[in-house]
Amino acid sequence: ARAFLTSQDHQQDVFAGDGCVCALLSLDRILDFGQSHPAEFIELIGMAAEVLFPVISKFISLGLSRQWLRAGEEVFVQDEIADAVYVVITGRVRLHRSSVKEAMAEVGRGDTIGEESVLELGKAGDVAVRVSSAKCMRDCELVKISPANFEAICSKYPQVTLRFIKTIARRSISFQGMPGVTSSQRYSRTAGQSKTSNLATIAVIPLNGDNLQMTRQMCEELKDQLRKFGSTLLIDESRVRKMLGWETMDNLHRFFYRTRVASWLNQQEEEHRFIILLGDSSGSAWSEVCVTQADILLATTDHESLPTILEPERRLVWEDQTEENHNWTSDVRRELVMIHDGSKSLPKRSKLWLDERPGIALHHHLRLGQKGDMARLGRHLAGR
Secondary structure: HHHHOOOOOOOOOOOOOOOOOOOOOOOOHHHHHHHHOHHHHHHHHHHHHHHHHHHHHHHHHHHHHEEEEEEOOOOEEEOOOOOOOEEEOOOOOOEEEEOOOOOOEOOOOOOEOOOHHHHOOOOOOOOOOOOOOEEOOOEEEEEOOOOOHHHHHHHHHHHHHHHHHHHHHHHHHHHHHHHHOOOHHHHHHOOOOHOOOOOEEEEEOOOOOHHHHHHHHHHHHHHHOOOOOEEEEEEEEHHHHHHHHHHHHHHOOHHOOOHHHHHHHHHHHHOOOOEEEEOOOOHHHHHHHHHHHEEEEEEEOOOOOOOOOOHHHHHOOOOOOOOOOOOOOOOEEEEEEEOOOOOHHHHHHHHHHHHHHHOEEEEEEEEOOOOOHHHHHHHHHHHH
16 A cells, blocks of 8 residues: 555565455556546555554654645745755755845755754844745755754754755855855856766657657766766666556646656666766657756767757757747756767767757766766766
8 A cells, every 4th residue: 555655666575364355456457447436446555554653653753744836836035034954855955045046055865954044044034034036946855854854853863964964065165166266167167067966867858750769878887987986776667557557648747647757757866976868859748747846957869960959859859948038047957978889970060959958057068878978967967
């Protein structure tokens, strides 16, 4: 029951006793049951939820509350009352100030934000206020902790205090600068490698149907390189269909099914250092999920392909960034990967591709089968 509700793996073995009769209900069968017998389905879910009650009680006893925010939503806004500190469970959040054009920082899994609520920074009278705004760069799961409960947790678990201090010190050095570091140098660091220092989920989207096989081979080679830095899982649509069922994947346009897939992907992110999500070139609902779950988007193409932006790419990768609105500072970092499959010809269309896509933060040329090329991309994504 817990595995069904949370989309997680089974946490224990269950053995049948003598004379036991069991009914095996697949996920698809249960969801069909929910549509045909909604009242009984709700009662079944209520019974299953009782299994989670001890876990929920422990969570509430620590004064914690979980929040799920969509890409583009604000966690908090500058100058509003600072009433909580947040821990990022999954996702990526950008911190920025109204007086500064560039982002102050990007934080990811395991980081904290909103420290002014417990450090009493930016006080306005007797009330602590936010010194920056925080916006979700992708779908995020966060834990919200009030200052009083944060102090209680630190008293009970001193190691939390130590990690909290280390996080603040590291961010202060990285984004507020050290002696002799100018603001332009500081922000160039923010725009460079620091933005890949804590990536977890990488979406790979082929820009045309001609390079699907090359993109898949690239993902396999990239997975091998990223494993040098931690556990890495490659997920494509067929893998999710196998785990969650055909009906779930065929109904991703419906909120319930899409949330179920996102929950399962979040679980994988908690269990692995890196997740590679392989989408397709048709702009499918699965590819949309890949983009909204990603910390970074790698758009791939054969280096000899023409740079025309097709409709699926325009909708999926660039969203509503039209010619009339050159807002190319989108939240999800986008990088272009130009793949060379055995060709000895030199790159010759890079400028054409980049001119058509000014929102590309960086571009790479990769030769399939060349471990040095893939190792370089792996180090970049790992922030090394």
